[in-house]
Amino acid sequence: MDWPFLMLFFFGGLSALLLLGLPVAFAFLCVNVIGVYVFWGGAIGLQQLILSIDSSISTFVLVPVPMFILMGTVIFHSGIAYRMIDVLDEWLGKIAGRLALLSIGAGSLFATLTSVAMLGSTLVPDMERRGYSKSMSIGPILASGSLAIMIPPSALGVILASMGQFSVGKLLIGILLPGLLLAVVYATYVVIRCHIQPHLAPPYEVAPTPIGPRIMRTLQYVLPLVIIISIVIGTIFAGVATPTEAAALGALFCFLLVACYGKLTWQVITKSVAAATTISVMVFVILTGSAAFSQILAFTGITVGITELALSWSEHPILILIAMQVILLLLGMLIEQTSIVMITTPIYFPIVSAFGWDPVWFGAIMLLNLEMATISPPFGLSLFVMKGITSKTTTMGDIYRAALPFVALNLVVMGIMIAVPGTVLWLPALMR
Numbered sequence: 016m017d018w019p020f021l022m023l024f025f026f027g028g029l030s031a032l033l034l035l036g037l038p039v040a041f042a043f044l045c046v047n048v049i050g051v052y053v054f055w056g057g058a059i060g061l062q063q064l065i066l067s068i069d070s071s072i073s074t075f076v077l078v079p080v081p082m083f084i085l086m087g088t089v090i091f092h093s094g095i096a097y098r099m100i101d102v103l104d105e106w107l108g109k110i111a112g113r114l115a116l117l118s119i120g121a122g123s124l125f126a127t128l129t130s131v132a133m134l135g136s137t138l139v140p141d142m143e144r145r146g147y148s149k150s151m152s153i154g155p156i157l158a159s160g161s162l163a164i165m166i167p168p169s170a171l172g173v174i175l176a177s178m179g180q181f182s183v184g185k186l187l188i189g190i191l192l193p194g195l196l197l198a199v200v201y202a203t204y205v206v207i208r209c210h211i212q213p214h215l216a217p218p219y220e221v222a223p224t225p226i227g228p229r230i231m232r233t234l235q236y237v238l239p240l241v242i243i244i245s246i247v248i249g250t251i252f253a254g255v256a257t258p259t260e261a262a263a264l265g266a267l268f269c270f271l272l273v274a275c276y277g278k279l280t281w282q283v284i285t286k287s288v289a290a291a292t293t294i295s296v297m298v299f300v301i302l303t304g305s306a307a308f309s310q311i312l313a314f315t316g317i318t319v320g321i322t323e324l325a326l327s328w329s330e331h332p333i334l335i336l337i338a339m340q341v342i343l344l345l346l347g348m349l350i351e352q353t354s355i356v357m358i359t360t361p362i363y364f365p366i367v368s369a370f371g372w373d374p375v376w377f378g379a380i381m382l383l384n385l386e387m388a389t390i391s392p393p394f395g396l397s398l399f400v401m402k403g404i405t406s407k408t409t410t411m412g413d414i415y416r417a418a419l420p421f422v423a424l425n426l427v428v429m430g431i432m433i434a435v436p437g438t439v440l441w442l443p444a445l446m447r
């Protein structure tokens with residue numbers, strides 16, 4: 016059977032199961048069982064499937080995923096994250112769009128800890144009470160809540176590099192500059208627009224905070240976590256530790272930090288470990304299905320066929336790149352990000368290799384696209400999360416209009432990354 020028909024069978028079956036509401040892991044399992052039974056010799060193929068599942072997660076490279084997730088859950092459940100946001104708020108004073116900038120600053124400095132749900136539930140009620148427009152209260156939180164993907168330590172970055180079989184450390188370092196650039200672009204947009212249209216974020220009186228207590232609270236609540244994240248990134252960059260070792264060190268330091276604040280109770284430990292375990296298991300179950308799926312695609316010739324088709328358009332590689340990103344964006348409006356990585360990586364990275372593109376550069380662009388997809392109307396996941404935490408007067412139309420300017424800013428940064436690969440590759444080139 017020709018590879019286009021086989022591709023239609025596998026991807027069509029997977030899509031149909033997902034549309035029926037079957038969890039991604041079980042959808043992969045159903046397609047994989049049928050595939051290996053038909054193409055790998057019946058019962059022998061099923062035995063090989065079990066070995067494939069075991070080998071896909073029995074790897075040292077994936078250990079940073081639960082460690083990075085655990086760093087976030089322990090800081091969040093201990094309540095330290097909220098104290099850090101309060102300290103940042105004290106430093107912003109009477110700057111135009113103060114609370115919008117606060118959400119961007121929190122999303123940038125504490126990317127591992129923040130989410131749309133956390134920032135939204137913390138800041139949106141205060142923004143609405145102070146007369147912020149929907150676009151200036153919802154938009155920045157949607158954008159900054161997704162920065163965890165683009166600013167290390169990024170669990171999704173680890174998964175992508177592991178699936179694509181390239182350096183985890185280089186990808187984590189490579190996304191640092193684009194992630195910070197994205198945050199700067201967000202903040203610049205907020206400040207300029209609030210100066211042009213002050214009614215979007217009305218100024219309000221802020222009780223002055225003496226500089227001494229402000230500095231002390233910064234040293235107490237912000238600096239320690241900044242140091243921990245710097246150690247994680249710095250040890251990877253300097254070649255002192257692998258991403259796995261750096262992640263374990265970061266998780267240990269986060270627990271010690273919470274203990275120093277007197278917040279390391281048994282309840283905090285159980286909630287943090289349980290949350291991290293739940294998320295990690297979900298990710299790994301999906302990963303096991305994806306690994307077998309990619310092997311079936313390679314065995315049946317689908318991967319080779321798609322790669323050769325892409326190479327036949329080699330006169331216009333930029334069009335291939337754009338088409339790949341458009342597909343990612345469309346998938347990102349319908350499926351969770353980790354699942355998209357699992358589905359597309361077996362197809363995309365043979366093409367990346369065939370064109371001679373740097374996998375770190377492509378991986379960074381892919382991560383930015385996945386971040387953008389979560390806030391892209393009409394079906395971005397973060398849009399519906401935001402609807403659930405805003406007031407009843409907020410419509411989906413309000414949320415769509417708030418998100419669109421930040422989608423455009425994402426496209427600008429993506430264009431810079433494509434046109435100037437050095438924005439991604441400069442720091443990895445300096446790594447030891």
